[in-house]
Amino acid sequence: MTSIDTVEALLENNEALQAAKTFLFQLADDDYITSFRGSEWLGLAPHIEEDVAFSSITQNTMGHAVLVYQTLEALGEAEADKLAHARPAGERLSSVYLEKPNGPGTYLDEPHYDWALAVIRLYLYETWKKIRLQTAARGSIRPVAAAAEKILMEQPYHLAHWKMWAVQLLDSTPEAKERLEERIAEAWREAGDMISFGGHGQTFLENGVTADSEEALQLRWLEEVRSVLPAPAELPLKEAGDGRRKEHGSDLDQALKTCSEVFTSDREAVW
Amino acid sequence: MTEENRNGSSFYQVYEVFSKKSASASFQLQFSLLAPNEEMAMMMAQENFMRREKVVDIWVVRRDHIRGMNPEEREMWTNRLDNKEYRTTKGYGYLRRKWREKEQDMLDEKEILSWKEVKKG
Amino acid sequence: MYNFIEHVNGSEPEAVEDEAKYAQFMERIENGEKIEADDWMPEEYRQTLIKLISMHGISEIMGALPEKEWVPKAPTLYRKLGIMAKVQDEMGHGQLLLRVAEDLMAPYGRSREDLMMDLLSGDLKFHNVFHMETRTWADAGVIGWLVDGAAIISQTNMLDASYGPYQRALQRICAEEVFHAQHGEAIVMALAEGTPEQKAMLQEAVDRWWPSLLMFFGPGSAETTGSSKQEVTTKYKIRKSSNEELRQAFLDKYLPRVFSLGLTIPDDTLRYDEEKEQWEYEQPDWNEFKQIIKNNGPRSAERLRLRELAYENNRWVRRALSNEPVVQA
Numbered sequence A: 001m002t003s004i005d006t007v008e009a010l011l012e013n014n015e016a017l018q019a020a021k022t023f024l025f026q027l028a029d030d031d032y033i034t035s036f037r038g039s040e041w042l043g044l045a046p047h048i049e050e051d052v053a054f055s056s057i058t059q060n061t062m063g064h065a066v067l068v069y070q071t072l073e074a075l076g077e078a079e080a081d082k083l084a085h086a087r088p089a090g091e092r093l094s095s096v097y098l099e100k101p102n103g104p105g106t107y108l109d110e111p112h113y114d115w116a117l118a119v120i121r122l123y124l125y126e127t128w129k130k131i132r133l134q135t136a137a138r139g140s141i142r143p144v145a146a147a148a149e150k151i152l153m154e155q156p157y158h159l160a161h162w163k164m165w166a167v168q169l170l171d172s173t174p175e176a177k178e179r180l181e182e183r184i185a186e187a188w189r190e191a192g193d194m195i196s197f198g199g200h201g202q203t204f205l206e207n208g209v210t211a212d213s214e215e216a217l218q219l220r221w222l223e224e225v226r227s228v229l230p231a232p233a234e235l236p237l238k239e240a241g242d243g244r245r246k247e248h249g250s251d252l253d254q255a256l257k258t259c260s261e262v263f264t265s266d267r268e269a270v271w
Numbered sequence B: 001m002t003e004e005n006r007n008g009s010s011f012y013q014v015y016e017v018f019s020k021k022s023a024s025a026s027f028q029l030q031f032s033l034l035a036p037n038e039e040m041a042m043m044m045a046q047e048n049f050m051r052r053e054k055v056v057d058i059w060v061v062r063r064d065h066i067r068g069m070n071p072e073e074r075e076m077w078t079n080r081l082d083n084k085e086y087r088t089t090k091g092y093g094y095l096r097r098k099w100r101e102k103e104q105d106m107l108d109e110k111e112i113l114s115w116k117e118v119k120k121g
Numbered sequence C: 001m002y003n004f005i006e007h008v009n010g011s012e013p014e015a016v017e018d019e020a021k022y023a024q025f026m027e028r029i030e031n032g033e034k035i036e037a038d039d040w041m042p043e044e045y046r047q048t049l050i051k052l053i054s055m056h057g058i059s060e061i062m063g064a065l066p067e068k069e070w071v072p073k074a075p076t077l078y079r080k081l082g083i084m085a086k087v088q089d090e091m092g093h094g095q096l097l098l099r100v101a102e103d104l105m106a107p108y109g110r111s112r113e114d115l116m117m118d119l120l121s122g123d124l125k126f127h128n129v130f131h132m133e134t135r136t137w138a139d140a141g142v143i144g145w146l147v148d149g150a151a152i153i154s155q156t157n158m159l160d161a162s163y164g165p166y167q168r169a170l171q172r173i174c175a176e177e178v179f180h181a182q183h184g185e186a187i188v189m190a191l192a193e194g195t196p197e198q199k200a201m202l203q204e205a206v207d208r209w210w211p212s213l214l215m216f217f218g219p220g221s222a223e224t225t226g227s228s229k230q231e232v233t234t235k236y237k238i239r240k241s242s243n244e245e246l247r248q249a250f251l252d253k254y255l256p257r258v259f260s261l262g263l264t265i266p267d268d269t270l271r272y273d274e275e276k277e278q279w280e281y282e283q284p285d286w287n288e289f290k291q292i293i294k295n296n297g298p299r300s301a302e303r304l305r306l307r308e309l310a311y312e313n314n315r316w317v318r319r320a321l322s323n324e325p326v327v328q329a
Ligand SMILES: [Fe+2]
Pocket: C060, C089, C090, C093, C151, C173
């Protein structure tokens, strides 16, 4: 496979372009919804010190979404702010597992947020994010690889942060262990779409968007997370839907309504 | 008695020495020294590192009580993307021009810290 | 009002306290020396600092909540990032200040846990402005611009405070406030130069926040609410200026900026008296102020509920990782 070194060259190759864009949308939409859920947590973490630390990770993750949306903008898509704020749920490729609310209630009213969900979800996601970025960084499409390499610079401590929480809580009281195990079981019912390419795995590989097959990456993820969590040996299911195939539930509608509220009140205005 | 103690080797414990130059300054790492305990380390610290400079306070901390980053952590955890203008004044520099149009000054660090002194009423 | 204290538990300086030590302590303060956590200090000084700094710290934490309402809703990616960083800084200020207060409280065996309990029970008050609603995106701008502006005025006034740990925390805080000021002004500037709806939204927010901003610095004299102890803090060189001097400084710095954006202030009597060299303004309702800081403000209950939920829902996390073995109830 020949490598595609520039944005211009990628724009010339329609099949590779579409594959690259799909990969980037999956990544950016995941990071965007993840940082949205993170921003809802602000002020509600287990202690003040964690609130500050968590917020940096959330900001970085939003920064990654921005970087990838900007890459998409350079590939002919709308401007980053529109990609983030103006696309309806039916066009989004984010994982439904990441869209799931942080717990009962809303961030404004009675937020009964669950730290066990935050820890398990973010640990599972950051592990997948690392694997997916690493394979893109080794892929043959330079504009995609460059974005992946950049994000990989500051992503390791995000993963280390959530891994630390998972390891410490699993090794603490029976109460904590039980809460985490419940969330692990839930993830194995619902997180299947997060670690999938939505049927595009073969195209990603053939066009050099990724350097490895989807199956190999999923197995790498499974092996890595099972070295830390007491989790099943099979891959997670997709019982809550499949965001990669644009099958979302009302969670995403609610999230988008909130995060686009001011933007949509006047789309032409300068804010 | 362990082999180490027979030779008195555990006399040599590593202490990191921190000092403060003035009341408003933060503690700064100076260097490390060897001492058998913290009392001794404190005495040694004063003359080993502070004989030429004014200090107002000293800390000695046993090195193995410090959780530092290991080389891998330094490499993996300390990089940040250069995309954080939104949280620095750099990201808002354009305001200077806008305020000038309105015959007002920019609220920069110099201006804001000058508010320390307030007119007496 | 970061430097407004309602009342001080320790009452008058106890004459029984070692007079020689007291005289020496006052001499150090007069000489501009810094007092450290483990230095001898009069009980009144310690009590005043605990009261002042725990309220300052908890106000930063509670202050994150009104703005946070607009964090997920911020209208652009850049604004989302900016306001997230800004609110994070406020949590960070709370962290620094509570650490200073906690070290002062340690001799009484009191800690972070007690501060949170005091907040929830209503014993530890938080700043009047953070009991108010945030109705529109313009509120996010006005908070960053004017509420932070007022906070900057009162915090810079203590940059030379006699208590070393507080003074060093304030140095860090004020350096970050420069970004806060510019972040707030950036939001406000876009609205002021925007569509008629955006301008109206901004004016409405300024109108609504005006009385709270005047109240921010506390009453002008003790007679107004019968409870101000501002002179204690000046006696010990913690702050330099009076409530009214700070309020006047705020009006001096900010009113010209407000007017330059084409905004108005909802007070017909507002004028600058050239002779007295100060602003004349209509007094806000100080009885309302008293009610607000007694947790009877428009959003007091909801904001406290958020902290309570965070405290309750994360109890299992604290139990899981606390060093002491957990006693099962
Ligand atoms: Fe602050």
